[in-house]
Structures are given as C-alpha cells and as structure tokens.
Amino acid sequence: xxxxxxxxxxxxxxxxxxTAVRDVSFSVEKGEIIALLGPSGxxxxxxxxxxxxxLQPDEGRIRIAGCDMARVPPYERNIGLVFxxxxxxxxxxxxxxxxxxxxxxGVEQNKVSVRVxxxxxxxxxxxxxxxxxxxxxxxxxxRVALARAxxxxxxxxxxxxxxxxxxxKLRQELRFELKRILLTARCTAIVVTHDQEEAMSLxxxxxxxDGGRILQEGAPTAVYSRPASREVAELIGRxxxxxxEVGNLVDGYREFLSPDGPLLISDRPDLAGHSCRLCVRPxxxxxxxxxxxxxxxxxxxxxxxxxxxxxxAIHYEIQLPSGRVVLVFEQNRDQPLPGVGTPVRLxxxxxxxxxxxxxxxxxx
Amino acid sequence: MTxxxxxxxxxxxxxxxxTVAMSFDAREYLGPFPPARLSVGWYQRFFSDDYLxxxxxxxxxLAVISAxxxxxxxxxxxxxxKRLPKGARDAVTALFLAPLIVPGVVVGFALLLFYxxxxxxxxxxxxxxxxxxxxxxxxxxxxxxxxxxxxxSLIDAALSLGANHRRAVWTVTLPLIRTGIVAGxxxxxxxSLDDVAASLFLSDPHNYTLPVALVSMMHANxxxxxxxxxxxxxxxxxxxMLALDRLAGLDRIVGASVYRA
Numbered sequence: 001x002x003x004x005x006x007x008x009x010x011x012x013x014x015x016x017x018x019t020a021v022r023d024v025s026f027s028v029e030k031g032e033i034i035a036l037l038g039p040s041g042x043x044x045x046x047x048x049x050x051x052x053x054x055l056q057p058d059e060g061r062i063r064i065a066g067c068d069m070a071r072v073p074p075y076e077r078n079i080g081l082v083f084x085x086x087x088x089x090x091x092x093x094x095x096x097x098x099x100x101x102x103x104x105x106g107v108e109q110n111k112v113s114v115r116v117x118x119x120x121x122x123x124x125x126x127x128x129x130x131x132x133x134x135x136x137x138x139x140x141x142x143r144v145a146l147a148r149a150x151x152x153x154x155x156x157x158x159x160x161x162x163x164x165x166x167x168x169k170l171r172q173e174l175r176f177e178l179k180r181i182l183l184t185a186r187c188t189a190i191v192v193t194h195d196q197e198e199a200m201s202l203x204x205x206x207x208x209x210d211g212g213r214i215l216q217e218g219a220p221t222a223v224y225s226r227p228a229s230r231e232v233a234e235l236i237g238r239x240x241x242x243x244x245e246v247g248n249l250v251d252g253y254r255e256f257l258s259p260d261g262p263l264l265i266s267d268r269p270d271l272a273g274h275s276c277r278l279c280v281r282p283x284x285x286x287x288x289x290x291x292x293x294x295x296x297x298x299x300x301x302x303x304x305x306x307x308x309x310x311x312x313a314i315h316y317e318i319q320l321p322s323g324r325v326v327l328v329f330e331q332n333r334d335q336p337l338p339g340v341g342t343p344v345r346l347x348x349x350x351x352x353x354x355x356x357x358x359x360x361x362x363x364x
Numbered sequence: 365m366t367x368x369x370x371x372x373x374x375x376x377x378x379x380x381x382x383t384v385a386m387s388f389d390a391r392e393y394l395g396p397f398p399p400a401r402l403s404v405g406w407y408q409r410f411f412s413d414d415y416l417x418x419x420x421x422x423x424x425x426l427a428v429i430s431a432x433x434x435x436x437x438x439x440x441x442x443x444x445x446k447r448l449p450k451g452a453r454d455a456v457t458a459l460f461l462a463p464l465i466v467p468g469v470v471v472g473f474a475l476l477l478f479y480x481x482x483x484x485x486x487x488x489x490x491x492x493x494x495x496x497x498x499x500x501x502x503x504x505x506x507x508x509x510x511x512x513x514x515x516x517s518l519i520d521a522a523l524s525l526g527a528n529h530r531r532a533v534w535t536v537t538l539p540l541i542r543t544g545i546v547a548g549x550x551x552x553x554x555x556s557l558d559d560v561a562a563s564l565f566l567s568d569p570h571n572y573t574l575p576v577a578l579v580s581m582m583h584a585n586x587x588x589x590x591x592x593x594x595x596x597x598x599x600x601x602x603x604x605m606l607a608l609d610r611l612a613g614l615d616r617i618v619g620a621s622v623y624r625a
Contacts, residue, residue, distance in 0.1 A: 052524060074523040081524040087517035091539045100535075101525035152525060 011060035020046040021212045035203035036192045043212035044192045080149030082159040086141045088133035095129040101152035119147035157189035196236040233279045240326040242278040246271045259322035265353035275358045282327040284352035288345040300346045387591035406592035419577030430495035431552035438503035464501045468561025487571030494562040499552035510544020
C-alpha cells in the first residue's frame with residue numbers, strides 16, 4: 001500500500017491579525033471520502049483553498065501523493081474542484097465545460113470526446129450535451145460541475161459545500177447521487193460542509209473543525225455518538241445537556257448527579273468526582289408509555305411544552321422539574337401523541353449518555 | 365413634476381430640432397426660422413469642402429485608432445487592477461478614471477506642454493495621445509464593470525482544471541467580458557469623435573479634427589454647413605448608442621455591470 005494521497009502537517013494560515021487555520025494535520029488515503037465539518041468561518045474553506053493551491057500556508061506542509069506542494073500552482077496540482085456556486089463556464093456548453101480540463105491538458109480531440117461521453121453517462125446527463133449550463137436546474141448544474149472535475153481523473157476531489165445551493169428535498173436526493181458518482185469514479189475526496197447530515201452520509205471519516213483547529217476526527221457514527229467536546233456535540237447533531245458531578249458506582253453504572261435527579265451512565269472511572277456535562281441526543285430520549293414498567297433506569301419526569309409534527313418524525317420540547325427544557329425526537333409510528341401540558345416520563349439507556357468534562361481538552 | 369420634465373425635454377430637444385430643420389434650409393444665407401424651402405445643399409457643401417473633409421478623415425482615423433488603443437490598454441489595465449490588493453485597486457482605479465473629471469482644456473494644455481518638453485512634434489501623434497487619454501477612462505470603466513461581474517470562482521475553476529493564468533484569461537475572462545469590451549470601444553469611439561476641448565489645443569494647420577474645423581469655421585464664415593455636420597455627428601452617435609443598446613442594454617452599461625453570459 002502506497003502512502004496517503006494527501007497529507008497536511010501542522011498547517012497554519014493567518015490573514016493579518018486573524019488566524020484562520022492553525023496546527024491542522026490530517027491525511028487522506030486513496031479512495032477515502034473525508035468530510036471537513038464546521039460552522040462558517042471555522043477554517044475549513046481556507047484549508048480547502050490551501051490544498052487546492054489558491055492560498056499558501058504560512059506554516060506546515062501539504063503533500064499530495066508524497067510531493068510537497070509549497071511551490072506548485074493550482075493548475076499543476078491534479079485536483080478536481082467542485083465549487084459551491086458550481087462555477088460552470090456560462091459561455092460554454094455542458095460538453096465544452098466537461099471537456100475544458102482535458103483541452104487544457106492537450107488531450108487529443110477523439111480521446112476528449114470519449115471521456116466526455118463517459119462523464120455524461122456517469123452523471124446521467126444524456127441529451128443535455130449542447131445546453132448552456134445557465135439553462136439547467138441546480139441539480140443538473142451540480143452534476144455538470146462534478147463531471148467536469150472528475151473528467152481530468154484527479155488524484156483528489158475537493159467539494160466545497162456541494163449541496164448547499166440546493167433546496168432541502170433536492171439536497172437529500174442528490175446526497176445519494178453524489179455518493180454514487182464519487183464511488184463509481186473511485187474518487188478520493190474531501191467534502192467541506194457545515195451540514196452534518198451531508199458530512200455523515202457522504203464521508204468515511206469526519207473531521208470536525210472550529211476556530212481554525214481540528215476538534216475531533218473519526219468515523220461519522222463514532223464522532224456522533226462519542227463527541228469529545230461540547231462544541232463537537234453541538235456541531236454534529238443536536239444535544240441535550242445536563243450539568244452535574246460524577247458520583248459513585250451503582251450496579252456497575254456510574255452515577256451522575258444532575259439537578260433533575262441522579263442518572264446512571266456507562267462507567268467512566270477516570271471522571272469520578274469531576275464536574276461534567278452529560279450529553280444525551282434527542283433521539284435517545286424515550287417518552288415512556290403510561291403502562292410501561294417502572295423498572296427502567298434514568299426515569300426523568302417532565303411536562304410537554306411543544307410538539308412539532310414533521311411527518312416522518314415528531315419533535316417535542318419537554319420541561320424538566322429543574323426548569324431545563326430538553327428536546328426529544330421520536331419516529332412517527334402512529335403512536336398516541338402526548339399533548340402540550342401533559343406530564344410524561346422520559347428515559348434513556350446508560351450507554352446513551354456521553355460525559356464531557358467541564359474543562360474538556362481539545363482532542364485531535 | 366410634469367412641468368420639469370417638459371422643460372427639460374424642451375431644452376434638450378428643441379435646439380436639436382431647430383438644428384435639424386435649419387440644416388435642410390434651401391436659403392443661401394442664415395435666415396430666420398423656419399426655413400421656407402428644403403434642400404440638401406448644406407450637406408453637399410460639407411462633402412465637397414476639402415477643409416472639413418480633411419477634418420472628418422482625421423477624426424475618423426483618430427477615433428478608430430484611439431478607441432482600439434484605449435480598449436486594448438483598458439483590458440490590460442483592468443485585468444491588472446483586478447489582481448491588485450484591495451486598497452491599491454481603488455487608488456489605481458481612481459487614478460485611471462481621473463481624466464473623466466479633468467476638463468479637456470486642462471488635458472490638452474498639459475499634453476501640449478508635455479509634448480514640447482518631450483520633443484514630440486508629429487501633429488497626428490499629438491492628437492492621438494490626447495484622444496487616448498480622453499477615451500481611456502471610458503473604456504476601462506465599462507471593462508472593469510464587466511470584469512467585476514465575472515465570478516472569481518470561474519477563474520479558480522479554470523486554474524483547477526489545468527489552465528494557467530494566461531490561458532484562464534483567454535478562455536474564460538475575455539469571452540465573458542466581450543460585451544463590456546465592445547461597449548467600451550464604442551464609448552471610446554464616440555467620445556473621441558465628439559471631443560473639442562483637448563483637440564483644440566493639440567491641432568495644427570495640417571492635423572485637426574472635424575469638431576475643431578467646425579469651431580474655426582464658426583469664427584471665420586458662419587453658415588449652415590455647421591448645422592449639417594452637427595446633424596451628421598448626431599446621426600453617427602445615435603447609431604452607436606443604438607448599437608450599444610442592442611449589444612448590452614444601455615441601462616446596464618450606465619449601471620453597474622456589463623457581465624453577460
């Protein structure tokens with residue numbers, strides 16, 4: 001197995017007094033799809049632009065396929081870029097857009113035609129070859145942008161918020177399409193996004209960034225269910241928080257003393273006696289039926305204050321005795337809906353609580 | 365409101381209408397308005413007047429060369445300006461647009477001093493220099509406006525696809541701003557053709573523009589040939605404006621951006 005396709009080591013970038021990116025290190029193996037996830041201004045776009053060669057890092061090294069990229073201009077890096085606004089050339093047809101990179105590389109005409117046809121088939125745009133991109137829908141433009149980038153057979157694809165310009169429904173459809181295309185073309189790709197669903201559904205590995213640093217990195221499910229810090233938990237998914245202190249061991253579980261009563265969670269001996277926050281994802285909180293047994297752990301009483309029926313799911317806001325309002329997501333299974341003002345009992349499994357120390361260090 | 369508009373239209377249109385009517389006056393002398401009979405005599409006189417025709421030739425040649433040069437320089441300068449850092453960009457843009465607010469008289473006089481110092485005594489070159497200075501701001505203004513309409517991500521896309529900066533300019537930037545370039549050239553042509561103030565300073569007995577010839581004619585022997593020439597110049601300008609409107613939409617040229625896909 002050869003080395004990583006992309007390697008960033010201690011990369012930093014400043015804009016005047018502002019540090020946009022600092023100490024960013026990660027690598028991407030061949031065939032991997034990575035998501036750089038973070039809020040706007042977190043440094044993810046700056047990182048992307050440094051990898052693409054539009055910006056020079058002030059510190060650190062960027063290597064592509066083992067070669068240092070310090071003096072290599074964007075047009076000599078073999079990187080396929082998909083821009084947030086697609087950046088299709090409005091004066092060229094779909095076909096000419098896709099052929100652009102090949103033409104710049106001096107590929108001979110009949111090979112260009114073959115490759116363009118291949119790309120058209122890959123992104124399923126037969127019949128649109130002669131169209132101007134401005135006449136296409138957002139989803140079609142997106143696919144042209146993908147085809148244009150993949151056509152040059154880049155070592156690495158960089159996708160900047162690839163789905164953010166589309167409306168919600170199209171976004172969901174295209175997420176699968178995008179994944180299919182990236183997998184079919186065997187792309188190594190970095191997807192920059194602020195949308196955790198996009199990150200989780202597309203990527204094999206998620207790198208969560210904020211304030212120019214990497215907060216956490218790992219498989220999407222791991223980052224989601226085991227966030228290392230409050231920031232990460234908030235950036236990827238929604239979270240309910242309980243403040244309190246980690247107590248004794250009870251029946252093999254660790255006791256967490258919250259204002260809403262003692263809660264039992266999977267053991268973390270290292271945190272015994274610490275002030276912590278306990279994170280419980282909204283979908284891991286269950287509303288117990290009236291008849292359900294009382295032998296459950298972690299029963300919390302509360303009152304429903306808001307019910308939002310979203311069709312496939314139901315979102316509740318439930319006020320706890322401490323005054324804290326928690327969010328609960330339930331799938332719509334045609335269950336009876338507790339109305340506003342109804343007293344309910346909530347529960348969660350000990351394994352679903354994630355402890356985060358108050359002074360959580362930045363995890364890299 | 366309505367009265368204001370009527371007054372403005374009257375002020376703009378009535379003198380022009382009178383000029384047009386008088387240019388077709390069949391009388392041999394400058395008689396009172398309106399002309400009793402019409403003829404194209406003044407136009408014939410213009411086309412057979414060597415002095416004026418020489419001016420016309422110089423004017424057209426100047427307009428073509430200065431519009432071409434101003435546009436070429438404008439493209440180069442606009443592309444360079446776009447690559448400057450923000451602060452410098454505004455300063456240089458302001459500098460390049462400065463001739464717009466400097467009176468033509470000043471431009472002409474300053475250039476005259478400069479030519480004398482630099483030893484440039486070719487009359488046509490003197491005029492050409494002045495016309496390039498006068499028309500350059502018009503060219504660069506429309507080209508910059510067009511350039512500002514080109515999303516930077518398009519250039520980044522071209523670079524990422526393997527085009528170097530020069531190739532990106534040729535294959536993406538220039539095709540996208542071609543409307544702005546043509547508009548800039550038309551503007552430059554029109555303003556070169558119309559200029560009197562600077563040309564007055566830079567003309568000599570052998571190299572003079574049509575407007576300069578008209579001015580000296582007004583001093584020497586005032587007749588309606590001037591009206592005929594004025595009408596012809598109006599015609600040319602009207603055609604240019606129409607072309608500009610067809611090409612890009614006048615509102616967009618006068619407004620912010622001339623970017624068109």
